[in-house]
Amino acid sequence: MADEKTNAEAYWKAxxxxxxxxxxxxxxxxYGGAILFRPLLSSIPIGGTDLGFWFAxxxxxxxxxxxxxxxxxxxxxxxxxxxxxx
Amino acid sequence: MxxxxxxxxxxxxxxxxxIGIAIWSRAGSTKDFYVAGGGVHPVTNGMATAADWMxxxxxxxxxxxxxxxxxxxxxxxxxxTGGFVILAMLLAPYLRKFGKFTVPDFIGDRFYSxxxxxxxxxxxxxxxxxxxxxxMTGAGVAFSRFLEVSSTAGIWIAAAIVFLYAVFGGMKxxxxxxxxxxxxxxxxxxxxxxxxxxxxxxxxxxxFGLFSTHSESGVPLLEKLDDVVNALGFQDYTADVDxxxxxxxxxxxxxxxxAGLPHVIIRFFTVPKxxxxxxxxxxxxxxIALLYLTAPAVASMARLNLMTTVYPEMAGQVENYDxxxxxxxxxxxxxxxxxxxxETGLINFEDKNGDGRIQTYNDSNADFADTAxxxxxxxxxxxxxxxxxxxxxxxxxxxxxxVIGLIAAGGIAAALSxxxxxxxxxxxxxxxxxxxxxxxxxxxxxxxxxxxxxSMAGAILxxxxxxxxxxxxxxxxxxxxxxxxxxxLFPVLMMGIFSTRMNSAGAVCGMLAGLxxxxxxxxxxxxxxxxPGTNMLANTPENWLFxxxxxxxxxxxxxxxxxxxxAVSRVTKAPPQEIQDLVQSVRYPKGAGVAHNH
Numbered sequence: 054m055a056d057e058k059t060n061a062e063a064y065w066k067a068x069x070x071x072x073x074x075x076x077x078x079x080x081x082x083x084y085g086g087a088i089l090f091r092p093l094l095s096s097i098p099i100g101g102t103d104l105g106f107w108f109a110x111x112x113x114x115x116x117x118x119x120x121x122x123x124x125x126x127x128x129x130x131x132x133x134x135x136x137x138x139x
Numbered sequence: 140m141x142x143x144x145x146x147x148x149x150x151x152x153x154x155x156x157x158i159g160i161a162i163w164s165r166a167g168s169t170k171d172f173y174v175a176g177g178g179v180h181p182v183t184n185g186m187a188t189a190a191d192w193m194x195x196x197x198x199x200x201x202x203x204x205x206x207x208x209x210x211x212x213x214x215x216x217x218x219x220t221g222g223f224v225i226l227a228m229l230l231a232p233y234l235r236k237f238g239k240f241t242v243p244d245f246i247g248d249r250f251y252s253x254x255x256x257x258x259x260x261x262x263x264x265x266x267x268x269x270x271x272x273x274x275m276t277g278a279g280v281a282f283s284r285f286l287e288v289s290s291t292a293g294i295w296i297a298a299a300i301v302f303l304y305a306v307f308g309g310m311k312x313x314x315x316x317x318x319x320x321x322x323x324x325x326x327x328x329x330x331x332x333x334x335x336x337x338x339x340x341x342x343x344x345x346x347f348g349l350f351s352t353h354s355e356s357g358v359p360l361l362e363k364l365d366d367v368v369n370a371l372g373f374q375d376y377t378a379d380v381d382x383x384x385x386x387x388x389x390x391x392x393x394x395x396x397x398a399g400l401p402h403v404i405i406r407f408f409t410v411p412k413x414x415x416x417x418x419x420x421x422x423x424x425x426x427i428a429l430l431y432l433t434a435p436a437v438a439s440m441a442r443l444n445l446m447t448t449v450y451p452e453m454a455g456q457v458e459n460y461d462x463x464x465x466x467x468x469x470x471x472x473x474x475x476x477x478x479x480x481x482e483t484g485l486i487n488f489e490d491k492n493g494d495g496r497i498q499t500y501n502d503s504n505a506d507f508a509d510t511a512x513x514x515x516x517x518x519x520x521x522x523x524x525x526x527x528x529x530x531x532x533x534x535x536x537x538x539x540x541x542v543i544g545l546i547a548a549g550g551i552a553a554a555l556s557x558x559x560x561x562x563x564x565x566x567x568x569x570x571x572x573x574x575x576x577x578x579x580x581x582x583x584x585x586x587x588x589x590x591x592x593x594s595m596a597g598a599i600l601x602x603x604x605x606x607x608x609x610x611x612x613x614x615x616x617x618x619x620x621x622x623x624x625x626x627x628l629f630p631v632l633m634m635g636i637f638s639t640r641m642n643s644a645g646a647v648c649g650m651l652a653g654l655x656x657x658x659x660x661x662x663x664x665x666x667x668x669x670x671p672g673t674n675m676l677a678n679t680p681e682n683w684l685f686x687x688x689x690x691x692x693x694x695x696x697x698x699x700x701x702x703x704x705x706a707v708s709r710v711t712k713a714p715p716q717e718i719q720d721l722v723q724s725v726r727y728p729k730g731a732g733v734a735h736n737h
Contacts, residue, residue: 061723061726061727064726064727065726065727068726069637072228072229075224075228076224076225076228079221079224079225083217083221083390084387084390084391087213087217088380088383088386088387088390089383089387091379092379095379099350100349100350100351100359100360100361101350101358101359101360101361101362101363101365101377102350102359102361102362102377103377105379106210106213106361106377107350109210109213109216109217110205110210110213110216110349110435111346111349111432111435113216113217113220113221114216114217114220114428114431114432115428115432117220117221117223117224117424117428118421118424118425118428120224121223121224121227121228121417121420121421121424122418122421124227124228124417125227125414125417125418125421128232128414128417129414132414132728137727137728137729138414138728138729139412139413139414139728139729139730
């Protein structure tokens with residue numbers, strides 16, 4: 054019983070760690086690259102404008118899609134590792 | 140065949156398809172009605188979620204907003220997609236594991252409180268009803284333009300169609316109908332965009348075309364657009380924004396509002412397994428991204444097309460923009476689409492300087508006033524409603540009539556699919572959460588289904604009435620819907636999963652604090668209950684607290700919600716052991732089983 058409980062706690066910790074990592078990337082591309090850091094990226098040209106504009110209208114959306122699939126894939130592995138899959 | 144006949148054919152054929160699917164997949168039990176039997180494949184569910192999510196606002200209005208605002212309005216693109224990341228990681232899998240039908244179900248059980256459940260029902264109904272009004276008016280506009288009926292008749296047609304497939308089909312009918320609607324709307328959105336990207340840049344993929352070279356002038360498309368709008372006194376299309384705090388908060392509000400909107404969340408109750416809820420969110424975003432990556436291309440290309448229609452000499456290589464500005468389009472030579480949209484009143488021309496030409500420019504720019512005077516301009520003469528941009532786009536680019544018929548069917552599909560999903564969320568909140576779990580727990584399954592159908596019919600009538608008599612504050616109502624969902628529902632859902640210590644007192648106080656602070660801030664600037672003239676401060680950036688617009692306040696409301704809930708829960712009793720066990724159990728996928736009734 055105690056083992057099961059520590060196992061479950063470790064599983065939840067691994068999940069929260071993964072979520073934190075993913076959300077840092079999520080915030081970096083949208084609030085960072087597309088908004089707050091846009092002036093810093095203004096020297097990187099892309100198709101008539103700068104990288105920040107690309108992040109705002111394309112890059113962040115593409116990153117969001119990749120993040121969800123990455124999370125799903127990692128979580129499936131974590132589910133199996135801790136024996137908690139359905 | 141006339142354009143009218145072609146529109147009728149496309150729209151009619153799509154309706155036959157939707158209603159046929161609804162009849163074929165009739166709901167037989169309450170479970171079917173609420174969650175489609177819990178057996179929908181993640182890809183199918185993702186597609187249905189995408190149709191559910193992409194409303195008339197995404198399909199019709201968003202590109203128009205970006206087109207007029209440029210970079211500053213990228214917030215809509217990021218906000219309405221980024222929400223799915225938090226949904227997939229912070230809410231969907233655990234709510235699926237919890238395995239009930241509705242959002243108030245989770246809040247009521249997790250916080251062991253009838254008060255919490257009732258507050259959740261109220262937030263859900265207010266958010267969903269305000270949102271559904273926009274869908275009914277959107278469908279009404281599309282119907283009236285393409286079927287050449289009055290907008291009143293258009294709204295009644297929309298109401299009848301939604302009634303048929305939502306009331307008889309329930310979630311099961313809606314899920315498969317929405318898959319069909321997604322296909323119709325994405326095809327309708329993409330085809331004209333591909334044609335236009337080809338015409339302007341020679342690149343058939345709109346998202347690449349946006350960053351390619353404009354064929355006619357030989358400079359990059361966005362640079363060309365900046366030059367053209369600049370020559371007319373507008374700020375650069377790609378110009379940066381000064382008020383970054385507001386931009387960040389507005390994006391965040393849209394994101395958490397997306398994650399907290401109940402009609403999106405309930406979609407994740409319909410997949411077989413917890414892992415499928417994660418995949419399902421991913422697939423939903425893939426299908427949404429197909430439209431959202433195309434929208435900014437449509438926006439900038441349509442703006443350029445519109446401007447070069449009015450100033451034909453600005454299209455090519457321009458040495459002197461002043462000279463090019465002189466030869467504006469003669470009003471008599473205006474194209475056919477201009478005339479048809481003029482009849483709807485959504486394009487307006489007023490020859491202020493009496494030269495018979497159409498001059499459009501930014502007449503509120505004081506720095507540009509001298510230039511305008513030198514050119515003999517006496518004010519902007521052309522007003523174009525943002526909402527017609529996507530619908531008129533194929534006509535502006537001279538695309539064949541069947542593309543216009545397709546756009547008509549697509550716009551209507553977008554409005555109807557979202558309306559149906561919202562109505563289902565409203566009816567289940569009333570029949571399931573209010574009647575079955577609060578007022579009359581001994582209601583039979585049959586009685587509950589009947590109550591669900593009656594409340595859905597009632598909700599359609601209310602939405603139709605409000606659609607016919609629109610309160611006239613479309614943007615504000617949408618802000619209200621997102622503000623409420625983001626400031627009240629999202630934080631308690633998240634804390635219900637991520638904090639075992641969160642108790643009913645904390646959740647109730649948090650929800651109320653988030654909800655009331657958001658309403659207070661919105662009403663201060665937009666009037667109490669939006670009644671004009673009752674606002675305490677003028678809605679101008681100088682008056683905003685720290686420069687935060689009322690539309691962005693949902694994010695602040697959510698922070699208040701978190702803070703209050705945290706503080707209150709620390710000084711009150713910890714939740715009972717069985718609740719803490721419940722929180723533990725939703726965290727682990729094992730033993731999920733199908734979504735079940737009580």
